[in-house]
Amino acid sequence: MRIKGKVHKYGDNIDTDVILPGKYLSLSDAGELARHCMEGIDPDFSSRVKSGDIIVAGPNFGSGSSREHAPVAIKAAGVGAIIAPSFARIFFRNAINIGLPVLETDEADEVEAGDLLEVDLEKGSIINPSRNRVYQAAPYPHAMLDIIFAGGLVEYTQQRLGK
Protein backbone atom coordinates (compact mmCIF):
# COMPACT_ATOMS: atom_id res chain seq x y z
CA MET A 1 0.00 0.00 0.00
CA ARG A 2 1.46 3.31 -1.15
CA ILE A 3 0.40 6.60 0.38
CA LYS A 4 1.44 9.82 -1.29
CA GLY A 5 0.66 13.35 -0.25
CA LYS A 6 1.69 16.74 1.06
CA VAL A 7 2.82 17.28 4.64
CA HIS A 8 0.89 19.16 7.30
CA LYS A 9 3.26 19.71 10.22
CA TYR A 10 2.41 20.05 13.91
CA GLY A 11 4.31 20.21 17.20
CA ASP A 12 4.56 18.02 20.28
CA ASN A 13 1.76 16.53 22.39
CA ILE A 14 -1.04 17.13 19.86
CA ASP A 15 -3.95 16.04 22.05
CA THR A 16 -7.39 14.72 21.22
CA ASP A 17 -9.08 17.88 22.50
CA VAL A 18 -7.43 19.92 19.74
CA ILE A 19 -7.86 17.16 17.15
CA LEU A 20 -11.58 17.02 17.88
CA PRO A 21 -13.02 19.24 20.64
CA GLY A 22 -15.41 17.51 23.05
CA LYS A 23 -18.45 19.46 21.89
CA TYR A 24 -18.42 17.49 18.62
CA LEU A 25 -18.49 14.05 20.24
CA SER A 26 -22.18 13.67 19.49
CA LEU A 27 -21.42 13.70 15.74
CA SER A 28 -21.52 10.29 14.12
CA ASP A 29 -21.19 11.12 10.43
CA ALA A 30 -17.54 10.82 9.39
CA GLY A 31 -17.88 13.72 6.96
CA GLU A 32 -19.16 16.02 9.68
CA LEU A 33 -16.34 14.92 12.01
CA ALA A 34 -13.87 15.69 9.19
CA ARG A 35 -15.11 19.29 9.00
CA HIS A 36 -14.00 19.87 12.59
CA CYS A 37 -10.73 17.93 12.38
CA MET A 38 -7.79 19.77 14.04
CA GLU A 39 -10.16 22.66 14.73
CA GLY A 40 -8.67 23.33 18.16
CA ILE A 41 -5.22 24.10 16.76
CA ASP A 42 -5.66 24.69 13.01
CA PRO A 43 -9.21 25.80 12.15
CA ASP A 44 -8.49 25.93 8.38
CA PHE A 45 -7.14 22.38 8.22
CA SER A 46 -10.26 20.76 6.84
CA SER A 47 -10.43 23.21 3.94
CA ARG A 48 -6.71 22.84 3.07
CA VAL A 49 -6.24 19.10 3.39
CA LYS A 50 -6.27 16.97 0.23
CA SER A 51 -6.86 13.26 -0.04
CA GLY A 52 -3.68 11.33 0.73
CA ASP A 53 -2.00 14.16 2.63
CA ILE A 54 0.26 13.22 5.51
CA ILE A 55 0.46 14.64 9.02
CA VAL A 56 3.97 14.88 10.48
CA ALA A 57 4.10 15.82 14.16
CA GLY A 58 6.20 15.77 17.31
CA PRO A 59 6.15 13.15 20.06
CA ASN A 60 3.04 11.93 21.91
CA PHE A 61 0.59 12.56 19.09
CA GLY A 62 -3.02 11.82 20.11
CA SER A 63 -2.51 12.15 23.85
CA GLY A 64 -5.50 12.53 26.13
CA SER A 65 -8.94 11.11 25.64
CA SER A 66 -9.78 7.64 24.31
CA ARG A 67 -12.18 9.20 21.78
CA GLU A 68 -12.01 7.14 18.60
CA HIS A 69 -13.65 10.13 16.90
CA ALA A 70 -10.19 11.72 16.73
CA PRO A 71 -8.58 9.26 14.28
CA VAL A 72 -11.95 8.85 12.52
CA ALA A 73 -12.03 12.62 11.87
CA ILE A 74 -8.43 12.61 10.59
CA LYS A 75 -9.05 9.68 8.26
CA ALA A 76 -12.32 11.13 7.01
CA ALA A 77 -10.60 14.43 6.27
CA GLY A 78 -8.52 12.51 3.75
CA VAL A 79 -5.27 12.08 5.64
CA GLY A 80 -3.42 9.00 4.40
CA ALA A 81 -1.00 8.55 7.28
CA ILE A 82 0.43 10.17 10.41
CA ILE A 83 4.16 10.15 11.11
CA ALA A 84 5.52 11.01 14.56
CA PRO A 85 8.32 9.93 16.91
CA SER A 86 5.69 8.51 19.28
CA PHE A 87 1.94 8.18 19.68
CA ALA A 88 -0.19 8.05 22.80
CA ARG A 89 -1.06 4.39 23.28
CA ILE A 90 -4.86 4.59 23.04
CA PHE A 91 -4.70 6.77 19.94
CA PHE A 92 -2.24 4.36 18.29
CA ARG A 93 -4.54 1.42 18.88
CA ASN A 94 -7.62 3.37 17.80
CA ALA A 95 -5.92 4.48 14.58
CA ILE A 96 -5.14 0.89 13.58
CA ASN A 97 -8.67 -0.16 14.53
CA ILE A 98 -10.22 2.38 12.18
CA GLY A 99 -7.71 1.76 9.38
CA LEU A 100 -5.57 4.89 9.63
CA PRO A 101 -1.85 4.15 9.20
CA VAL A 102 0.37 5.69 11.88
CA LEU A 103 4.15 5.40 11.61
CA GLU A 104 6.61 5.82 14.44
CA THR A 105 9.99 7.28 13.55
CA ASP A 106 12.10 10.12 14.88
CA GLU A 107 13.92 10.47 11.54
CA ALA A 108 11.31 12.71 9.92
CA ASP A 109 11.95 15.80 12.03
CA GLU A 110 13.47 17.74 9.09
CA VAL A 111 10.29 17.41 7.05
CA GLU A 112 8.52 20.71 6.48
CA ALA A 113 4.94 21.61 5.72
CA GLY A 114 4.31 21.25 2.00
CA ASP A 115 6.95 18.53 1.43
CA LEU A 116 5.72 15.66 -0.70
CA LEU A 117 6.12 12.25 1.01
CA GLU A 118 5.54 8.73 -0.17
CA VAL A 119 4.94 5.95 2.36
CA ASP A 120 5.45 2.26 1.68
CA LEU A 121 3.37 0.75 4.43
CA GLU A 122 4.57 -2.84 4.12
CA LYS A 123 8.19 -1.76 4.48
CA GLY A 124 7.56 1.09 6.90
CA SER A 125 9.67 3.36 4.69
CA ILE A 126 8.93 7.02 4.07
CA ILE A 127 10.43 8.60 0.95
CA ASN A 128 11.04 12.34 0.73
CA PRO A 129 12.04 13.00 -2.90
CA SER A 130 12.44 16.76 -2.44
CA ARG A 131 15.19 16.16 0.14
CA ASN A 132 16.40 12.91 -1.41
CA ARG A 133 15.92 11.09 1.89
CA VAL A 134 14.29 7.91 3.15
CA TYR A 135 13.07 7.70 6.74
CA GLN A 136 12.49 4.30 8.28
CA ALA A 137 9.68 3.41 10.69
CA ALA A 138 9.14 0.00 12.25
CA PRO A 139 7.05 -2.02 9.79
CA TYR A 140 3.73 -3.37 11.01
CA PRO A 141 3.21 -7.01 11.89
CA HIS A 142 0.96 -8.83 9.41
CA ALA A 143 -2.11 -8.92 11.66
CA MET A 144 -2.13 -5.14 11.92
CA LEU A 145 -1.57 -4.66 8.19
CA ASP A 146 -4.56 -6.93 7.58
CA ILE A 147 -6.74 -4.69 9.78
CA ILE A 148 -5.52 -1.54 8.02
CA PHE A 149 -5.97 -3.01 4.53
CA ALA A 150 -9.49 -4.13 5.45
CA GLY A 151 -10.27 -0.52 6.39
CA GLY A 152 -10.47 -1.11 10.13
CA LEU A 153 -11.45 -3.62 12.79
CA VAL A 154 -15.17 -3.50 11.93
CA GLU A 155 -14.53 -4.28 8.25
CA TYR A 156 -11.89 -6.87 9.20
CA THR A 157 -14.33 -8.61 11.55
CA GLN A 158 -17.09 -8.50 8.96
CA GLN A 159 -14.76 -10.13 6.41
CA ARG A 160 -13.65 -12.79 8.90
CA LEU A 161 -17.19 -13.61 10.03
CA GLY A 162 -18.39 -13.62 6.42
CA LYS A 163 -15.92 -16.35 5.49
Add this chain to the structure above:
Amino acid sequence: MVFTLAEKILGLKTGKECRGGEIVIAPADLVFIQDTTGPLTVRQFDAMGFTKLANPKRSVLFLDHAAPCPQKEFANDHQLMRDFARRTGAFLSDVGEGVCHQLVAESWAGPGDIVVGADSHTVTAGGLGAFASGFGSSDVAVAWALGKTWIRVPESFLINLSGSLTRGVYSKDLILHLIGLLGADGATYKSLEFGGEGVGNLSVPDRLTVSNMAIEAGAKVGLFPSDDLTREYLEDHGRGEQYIPLSADPGAAYERVLDIDLSVLEPVVARPHTVDNVAPIRGLDNTPVEQAFIGTCTGGRLEDLAEVASVLKGKQRHPDTRLLVAPASRQILSDAIQAGYVQTVIEAGGIILPPGCAACLGMHQGVLGDGESCLSTANRNFLGRMGNPNGFIFLGSPASAAAAAITGHITDPRELM
Protein backbone atom coordinates in the same frame (compact mmCIF):
# COMPACT_ATOMS: atom_id res chain seq x y z
CA MET B 1 10.31 -15.80 40.32
CA VAL B 2 9.31 -12.24 40.95
CA PHE B 3 6.69 -10.11 39.22
CA THR B 4 5.62 -6.50 38.97
CA LEU B 5 2.03 -5.81 39.95
CA ALA B 6 0.97 -5.60 36.28
CA GLU B 7 2.67 -8.91 35.46
CA LYS B 8 1.14 -10.51 38.53
CA ILE B 9 -2.45 -9.47 37.77
CA LEU B 10 -2.23 -10.45 34.11
CA GLY B 11 -0.59 -13.73 35.14
CA LEU B 12 -3.38 -14.53 37.59
CA LYS B 13 -6.00 -13.75 34.96
CA THR B 14 -4.45 -15.60 32.05
CA GLY B 15 -3.11 -18.54 34.07
CA LYS B 16 0.34 -18.20 32.60
CA GLU B 17 3.55 -16.37 33.35
CA CYS B 18 3.38 -12.84 31.91
CA ARG B 19 6.37 -10.61 31.30
CA GLY B 20 6.62 -7.02 30.10
CA GLY B 21 6.52 -6.81 26.30
CA GLU B 22 4.48 -9.97 25.71
CA ILE B 23 1.03 -9.80 24.16
CA VAL B 24 -1.68 -11.73 25.98
CA ILE B 25 -5.38 -12.29 25.54
CA ALA B 26 -6.95 -11.46 28.87
CA PRO B 27 -10.51 -11.87 30.15
CA ALA B 28 -12.32 -8.64 31.03
CA ASP B 29 -14.01 -8.53 34.44
CA LEU B 30 -15.80 -5.27 33.72
CA VAL B 31 -16.41 -3.54 30.39
CA PHE B 32 -17.96 -0.10 30.33
CA ILE B 33 -18.72 2.87 28.14
CA GLN B 34 -19.81 6.43 28.76
CA ASP B 35 -21.96 8.80 26.78
CA THR B 36 -19.32 10.39 24.54
CA THR B 37 -17.47 7.25 23.45
CA GLY B 38 -20.38 4.87 24.04
CA PRO B 39 -22.64 5.61 21.08
CA LEU B 40 -19.76 4.81 18.70
CA THR B 41 -19.12 1.60 20.68
CA VAL B 42 -22.76 0.61 20.22
CA ARG B 43 -22.60 1.36 16.50
CA GLN B 44 -19.36 -0.61 16.07
CA PHE B 45 -20.84 -3.52 18.07
CA ASP B 46 -23.84 -3.59 15.76
CA ALA B 47 -21.78 -3.10 12.59
CA MET B 48 -19.60 -6.09 13.44
CA GLY B 49 -22.74 -8.16 13.60
CA PHE B 50 -22.66 -8.87 17.32
CA THR B 51 -25.97 -9.16 19.15
CA LYS B 52 -25.08 -10.54 22.59
CA LEU B 53 -22.77 -9.38 25.36
CA ALA B 54 -20.39 -12.00 26.72
CA ASN B 55 -21.20 -10.90 30.24
CA PRO B 56 -24.21 -8.55 30.53
CA LYS B 57 -24.00 -8.41 34.34
CA ARG B 58 -20.50 -6.95 34.08
CA SER B 59 -21.26 -4.56 31.23
CA VAL B 60 -22.14 -1.00 32.17
CA LEU B 61 -23.27 2.13 30.31
CA PHE B 62 -22.74 5.40 32.16
CA LEU B 63 -24.57 8.62 31.31
CA ASP B 64 -22.27 11.20 32.86
CA HIS B 65 -20.35 13.38 30.40
CA ALA B 66 -23.29 15.29 28.94
CA ALA B 67 -25.75 14.81 31.76
CA PRO B 68 -28.35 16.22 31.87
CA CYS B 69 -28.01 16.73 28.13
CA PRO B 70 -27.11 20.24 26.88
CA GLN B 71 -28.31 19.59 23.32
CA LYS B 72 -30.57 17.24 21.40
CA GLU B 73 -27.73 15.32 19.75
CA PHE B 74 -26.52 14.10 23.14
CA ALA B 75 -30.09 13.37 24.25
CA ASN B 76 -30.43 11.16 21.17
CA ASP B 77 -27.15 9.45 22.05
CA HIS B 78 -28.57 8.74 25.51
CA GLN B 79 -31.61 7.15 23.86
CA LEU B 80 -29.33 4.95 21.77
CA MET B 81 -27.53 3.82 24.93
CA ARG B 82 -30.75 3.23 26.89
CA ASP B 83 -32.08 1.11 24.06
CA PHE B 84 -28.86 -0.89 23.93
CA ALA B 85 -28.98 -1.56 27.68
CA ARG B 86 -32.58 -2.74 27.38
CA ARG B 87 -31.93 -5.10 24.50
CA THR B 88 -28.70 -6.62 25.86
CA GLY B 89 -29.35 -6.67 29.61
CA ALA B 90 -26.37 -4.41 30.37
CA PHE B 91 -26.53 -2.14 33.41
CA LEU B 92 -27.45 1.50 32.77
CA SER B 93 -26.11 4.13 35.18
CA ASP B 94 -28.46 7.03 34.60
CA VAL B 95 -28.03 10.80 34.52
CA GLY B 96 -27.29 12.06 38.03
CA GLU B 97 -25.69 8.89 39.39
CA GLY B 98 -22.24 10.34 38.88
CA VAL B 99 -18.96 10.03 36.99
CA CYS B 100 -18.21 6.55 35.62
CA HIS B 101 -14.79 6.24 37.29
CA GLN B 102 -16.10 7.14 40.73
CA LEU B 103 -18.98 4.68 40.34
CA VAL B 104 -16.63 1.95 39.10
CA ALA B 105 -14.65 2.46 42.34
CA GLU B 106 -17.76 2.59 44.55
CA SER B 107 -19.67 -0.31 43.04
CA TRP B 108 -17.77 -2.45 40.59
CA ALA B 109 -13.98 -2.85 40.56
CA GLY B 110 -11.78 -4.78 42.96
CA PRO B 111 -8.12 -5.77 43.28
CA GLY B 112 -6.91 -8.06 40.49
CA ASP B 113 -9.80 -7.23 38.16
CA ILE B 114 -9.20 -6.39 34.53
CA VAL B 115 -11.30 -3.35 33.67
CA VAL B 116 -11.82 -2.28 30.05
CA GLY B 117 -13.37 1.16 29.69
CA ALA B 118 -14.09 3.40 26.73
CA ASP B 119 -12.50 6.31 28.52
CA SER B 120 -8.86 7.18 29.08
CA HIS B 121 -9.38 7.76 32.81
CA THR B 122 -10.43 4.15 33.32
CA VAL B 123 -7.00 3.90 34.98
CA THR B 124 -8.66 5.33 38.12
CA ALA B 125 -9.57 1.85 39.41
CA GLY B 126 -5.85 1.10 39.66
CA GLY B 127 -6.19 2.80 43.04
CA LEU B 128 -7.99 -0.34 44.17
CA GLY B 129 -5.42 -2.64 42.55
CA ALA B 130 -7.41 -3.27 39.37
CA PHE B 131 -5.63 -3.53 36.01
CA ALA B 132 -7.89 -0.86 34.52
CA SER B 133 -7.17 0.82 31.22
CA GLY B 134 -8.83 2.96 28.58
CA PHE B 135 -9.57 1.71 25.09
CA GLY B 136 -11.26 3.06 22.00
CA SER B 137 -14.82 2.30 21.01
CA SER B 138 -14.03 -0.51 18.55
CA ASP B 139 -11.85 -2.35 21.06
CA VAL B 140 -14.53 -2.04 23.73
CA ALA B 141 -17.19 -3.31 21.34
CA VAL B 142 -15.09 -6.44 20.75
CA ALA B 143 -14.42 -6.87 24.51
CA TRP B 144 -18.16 -6.64 25.11
CA ALA B 145 -18.88 -9.34 22.55
CA LEU B 146 -16.02 -11.70 23.33
CA GLY B 147 -15.45 -11.02 27.03
CA LYS B 148 -11.73 -10.56 26.43
CA THR B 149 -9.21 -8.29 24.78
CA TRP B 150 -5.55 -8.32 23.77
CA ILE B 151 -3.12 -6.50 26.00
CA ARG B 152 0.58 -5.89 25.61
CA VAL B 153 1.98 -6.54 29.08
CA PRO B 154 3.44 -3.19 30.09
CA GLU B 155 6.90 -2.70 31.49
CA SER B 156 6.74 -0.94 34.86
CA PHE B 157 8.06 2.10 36.66
CA LEU B 158 8.16 1.97 40.46
CA ILE B 159 7.16 5.15 42.24
CA ASN B 160 8.59 4.53 45.68
CA LEU B 161 6.73 6.65 48.23
CA SER B 162 7.90 7.53 51.71
CA GLY B 163 6.59 9.81 54.46
CA SER B 164 3.16 11.41 54.51
CA LEU B 165 1.60 14.52 53.01
CA THR B 166 1.66 17.66 55.13
CA ARG B 167 -1.23 20.02 55.84
CA GLY B 168 -2.48 21.76 52.71
CA VAL B 169 -0.75 19.29 50.37
CA TYR B 170 -2.85 16.59 48.72
CA SER B 171 -2.78 13.58 46.45
CA LYS B 172 -3.48 15.94 43.54
CA ASP B 173 -0.23 17.76 44.33
CA LEU B 174 1.57 14.40 44.42
CA ILE B 175 0.36 13.26 41.01
CA LEU B 176 0.90 16.67 39.39
CA HIS B 177 4.43 16.71 40.82
CA LEU B 178 5.05 13.23 39.39
CA ILE B 179 3.67 14.14 35.94
CA GLY B 180 5.91 17.20 35.97
CA LEU B 181 8.89 14.90 36.61
CA LEU B 182 7.93 12.30 34.01
CA GLY B 183 6.54 14.57 31.28
CA ALA B 184 3.32 14.12 29.32
CA ASP B 185 4.73 11.09 27.48
CA GLY B 186 7.28 10.00 30.07
CA ALA B 187 5.45 6.80 30.93
CA THR B 188 3.85 5.97 27.58
CA TYR B 189 2.60 2.39 27.67
CA LYS B 190 4.14 1.76 31.09
CA SER B 191 2.57 0.51 34.26
CA LEU B 192 3.09 3.20 36.90
CA GLU B 193 3.28 1.19 40.11
CA PHE B 194 3.20 2.83 43.50
CA GLY B 195 4.99 1.22 46.40
CA GLY B 196 6.93 1.94 49.57
CA GLU B 197 5.80 2.70 53.10
CA GLY B 198 4.22 5.98 51.97
CA VAL B 199 1.42 4.06 50.24
CA GLY B 200 -0.10 3.24 53.63
CA ASN B 201 -0.38 6.98 54.31
CA LEU B 202 -2.61 7.54 51.28
CA SER B 203 -6.33 6.77 51.62
CA VAL B 204 -8.14 4.89 48.88
CA PRO B 205 -9.71 8.14 47.59
CA ASP B 206 -6.18 9.61 47.47
CA ARG B 207 -5.00 6.59 45.49
CA LEU B 208 -7.91 6.89 43.05
CA THR B 209 -6.93 10.51 42.37
CA VAL B 210 -3.32 9.50 41.74
CA SER B 211 -4.15 6.51 39.51
CA ASN B 212 -6.69 8.60 37.57
CA MET B 213 -3.94 10.84 36.23
CA ALA B 214 -1.41 8.10 35.36
CA ILE B 215 -2.69 8.50 31.78
CA GLU B 216 -1.52 12.13 31.80
CA ALA B 217 2.04 10.76 31.70
CA GLY B 218 0.94 8.31 28.99
CA ALA B 219 0.74 5.26 31.27
CA LYS B 220 -1.40 2.24 30.47
CA VAL B 221 -2.23 1.66 34.13
CA GLY B 222 -1.54 3.32 37.49
CA LEU B 223 -1.45 0.57 40.08
CA PHE B 224 -1.53 0.56 43.85
CA PRO B 225 -1.07 -2.59 45.93
CA SER B 226 -4.19 -3.65 47.82
CA ASP B 227 -3.98 -3.55 51.60
CA ASP B 228 -6.11 -3.12 54.74
CA LEU B 229 -7.28 0.31 53.52
CA THR B 230 -8.46 -1.30 50.27
CA ARG B 231 -10.29 -3.99 52.24
CA GLU B 232 -11.97 -1.40 54.47
CA TYR B 233 -13.01 0.66 51.44
CA LEU B 234 -14.59 -2.37 49.78
CA GLU B 235 -16.32 -3.37 53.02
CA ASP B 236 -17.67 0.18 53.41
CA HIS B 237 -19.18 -0.19 49.95
CA GLY B 238 -20.67 -3.62 50.67
CA ARG B 239 -18.13 -5.49 48.56
CA GLY B 240 -15.75 -6.94 51.16
CA GLU B 241 -15.80 -10.32 49.39
CA GLN B 242 -13.98 -8.77 46.41
CA TYR B 243 -10.87 -8.13 48.47
CA ILE B 244 -7.67 -9.99 47.70
CA PRO B 245 -4.23 -8.84 48.87
CA LEU B 246 -1.95 -8.03 45.93
CA SER B 247 1.44 -6.40 45.70
CA ALA B 248 4.51 -6.49 43.50
CA ASP B 249 7.21 -8.92 44.54
CA PRO B 250 10.35 -7.52 46.15
CA GLY B 251 13.05 -7.45 43.50
CA ALA B 252 10.61 -7.24 40.56
CA ALA B 253 12.13 -5.77 37.39
CA TYR B 254 11.40 -2.06 37.00
CA GLU B 255 12.57 0.00 34.06
CA ARG B 256 12.84 3.01 36.27
CA VAL B 257 12.51 3.79 39.98
CA LEU B 258 11.57 7.22 41.31
CA ASP B 259 11.68 8.01 45.02
CA ILE B 260 9.22 10.58 46.31
CA ASP B 261 9.15 11.78 49.91
CA LEU B 262 5.55 12.85 50.47
CA SER B 263 6.51 14.99 53.47
CA VAL B 264 8.52 17.48 51.38
CA LEU B 265 5.90 18.07 48.64
CA GLU B 266 4.38 21.53 48.27
CA PRO B 267 1.12 22.65 46.65
CA VAL B 268 1.57 22.85 42.88
CA VAL B 269 -0.50 23.68 39.82
CA ALA B 270 -0.29 22.60 36.18
CA ARG B 271 -0.28 25.69 33.97
CA PRO B 272 -1.94 25.95 30.55
CA HIS B 273 -1.97 24.03 28.22
CA THR B 274 -0.30 20.76 29.22
CA VAL B 275 -0.60 18.71 32.39
CA ASP B 276 3.18 18.37 32.74
CA ASN B 277 3.64 22.16 32.87
CA VAL B 278 3.82 22.00 36.67
CA ALA B 279 5.04 24.75 38.99
CA PRO B 280 4.89 25.52 42.72
CA ILE B 281 1.73 27.43 43.54
CA ARG B 282 3.70 30.08 45.41
CA GLY B 283 5.27 31.55 42.27
CA LEU B 284 1.87 31.99 40.64
CA ASP B 285 0.21 34.03 43.38
CA ASN B 286 -1.83 36.86 41.98
CA THR B 287 -2.77 35.14 38.72
CA PRO B 288 -6.45 36.17 38.45
CA VAL B 289 -8.99 33.35 38.30
CA GLU B 290 -12.51 33.93 36.95
CA GLN B 291 -13.73 30.42 37.72
CA ALA B 292 -12.92 27.77 40.32
CA PHE B 293 -14.19 24.35 39.32
CA ILE B 294 -14.22 21.63 41.97
CA GLY B 295 -15.35 18.16 40.96
CA THR B 296 -14.71 15.29 38.49
CA CYS B 297 -13.27 11.80 38.82
CA THR B 298 -10.09 13.27 40.26
CA GLY B 299 -11.35 16.07 42.50
CA GLY B 300 -14.99 15.54 43.47
CA ARG B 301 -14.85 12.91 46.21
CA LEU B 302 -16.19 13.41 49.74
CA GLU B 303 -12.68 13.88 51.16
CA ASP B 304 -12.09 16.61 48.56
CA LEU B 305 -15.32 18.39 49.47
CA ALA B 306 -14.36 18.19 53.18
CA GLU B 307 -11.14 20.10 52.44
CA VAL B 308 -13.03 22.57 50.26
CA ALA B 309 -15.56 23.20 53.03
CA SER B 310 -12.81 23.76 55.58
CA VAL B 311 -11.25 26.44 53.34
CA LEU B 312 -14.60 28.08 52.50
CA LYS B 313 -16.17 27.95 55.98
CA GLY B 314 -17.43 31.39 57.00
CA LYS B 315 -15.97 33.09 53.89
CA GLN B 316 -17.40 34.48 50.67
CA ARG B 317 -16.23 33.86 47.15
CA HIS B 318 -14.49 36.75 45.42
CA PRO B 319 -17.11 38.73 43.46
CA ASP B 320 -15.18 38.21 40.21
CA THR B 321 -14.75 34.45 40.65
CA ARG B 322 -17.44 31.86 40.01
CA LEU B 323 -17.34 28.82 42.30
CA LEU B 324 -18.66 25.60 40.74
CA VAL B 325 -18.82 22.38 42.75
CA ALA B 326 -19.86 19.03 41.24
CA PRO B 327 -19.83 16.03 43.60
CA ALA B 328 -18.56 12.98 41.71
CA SER B 329 -21.50 10.73 42.62
CA ARG B 330 -25.00 10.72 44.07
CA GLN B 331 -23.64 9.06 47.22
CA ILE B 332 -21.02 11.77 47.61
CA LEU B 333 -23.64 14.49 47.15
CA SER B 334 -25.84 12.87 49.78
CA ASP B 335 -22.94 12.45 52.22
CA ALA B 336 -21.80 16.04 51.56
CA ILE B 337 -25.27 17.30 52.42
CA GLN B 338 -25.26 15.26 55.65
CA ALA B 339 -21.81 16.57 56.56
CA GLY B 340 -22.82 20.20 55.92
CA TYR B 341 -20.31 20.73 53.10
CA VAL B 342 -23.02 21.60 50.59
CA GLN B 343 -24.42 24.26 52.90
CA THR B 344 -20.95 25.72 53.32
CA VAL B 345 -20.45 25.90 49.54
CA ILE B 346 -23.81 27.60 49.04
CA GLU B 347 -23.23 30.08 51.86
CA ALA B 348 -19.85 30.92 50.32
CA GLY B 349 -21.65 31.89 47.09
CA GLY B 350 -20.92 28.66 45.24
CA ILE B 351 -23.07 26.65 42.84
CA ILE B 352 -23.70 22.93 43.29
CA LEU B 353 -23.80 21.09 39.95
CA PRO B 354 -25.35 17.66 39.47
CA PRO B 355 -23.12 14.60 39.98
CA GLY B 356 -21.36 14.03 36.65
CA CYS B 357 -18.47 15.33 34.60
CA ALA B 358 -19.86 18.90 34.64
CA ALA B 359 -17.44 21.52 33.28
CA CYS B 360 -14.47 19.16 32.80
CA LEU B 361 -14.61 18.67 29.05
CA GLY B 362 -16.22 21.83 27.80
CA MET B 363 -19.69 20.57 27.01
CA HIS B 364 -21.73 22.47 29.51
CA GLN B 365 -21.98 23.78 33.07
CA GLY B 366 -18.98 26.09 33.05
CA VAL B 367 -17.56 26.88 29.59
CA LEU B 368 -14.89 29.62 29.84
CA GLY B 369 -15.10 33.03 28.21
CA ASP B 370 -12.33 34.51 26.05
CA GLY B 371 -9.27 35.28 28.14
CA GLU B 372 -10.71 33.77 31.31
CA SER B 373 -8.74 31.53 33.62
CA CYS B 374 -10.05 28.61 35.63
CA LEU B 375 -8.44 26.82 38.53
CA SER B 376 -9.83 23.34 38.11
CA THR B 377 -9.52 20.10 40.06
CA ALA B 378 -9.98 18.10 36.85
CA ASN B 379 -7.27 16.14 35.08
CA ARG B 380 -6.74 18.00 31.80
CA ASN B 381 -5.86 21.57 30.90
CA PHE B 382 -5.49 21.11 27.15
CA LEU B 383 -6.13 24.06 24.86
CA GLY B 384 -9.90 24.36 24.44
CA ARG B 385 -10.67 21.60 26.93
CA MET B 386 -13.26 23.68 28.75
CA GLY B 387 -15.03 24.67 25.56
CA ASN B 388 -12.99 27.70 24.50
CA PRO B 389 -9.48 27.74 22.97
CA ASN B 390 -9.16 31.29 24.28
CA GLY B 391 -9.50 30.14 27.89
CA PHE B 392 -6.72 29.18 30.31
CA ILE B 393 -6.93 26.17 32.61
CA PHE B 394 -4.78 25.68 35.71
CA LEU B 395 -5.03 22.35 37.55
CA GLY B 396 -4.67 22.08 41.30
CA SER B 397 -6.01 20.48 44.46
CA PRO B 398 -9.57 21.05 45.68
CA ALA B 399 -8.22 23.18 48.55
CA SER B 400 -6.22 25.29 46.07
CA ALA B 401 -9.33 25.79 43.92
CA ALA B 402 -11.36 26.79 46.98
CA ALA B 403 -8.64 29.23 48.03
CA ALA B 404 -8.68 30.83 44.56
CA ALA B 405 -12.46 31.19 44.75
CA ILE B 406 -12.07 33.20 47.97
CA THR B 407 -9.19 35.46 46.95
CA GLY B 408 -9.96 35.70 43.21
CA HIS B 409 -6.45 34.65 42.27
CA ILE B 410 -4.17 31.64 42.56
CA THR B 411 -3.37 31.27 46.25
CA ASP B 412 -1.45 28.83 48.41
CA PRO B 413 -4.32 27.14 50.30
CA ARG B 414 -2.21 27.02 53.46
CA GLU B 415 -2.62 30.80 53.75
CA LEU B 416 -6.34 30.26 54.40
CA MET B 417 -6.02 27.40 56.87
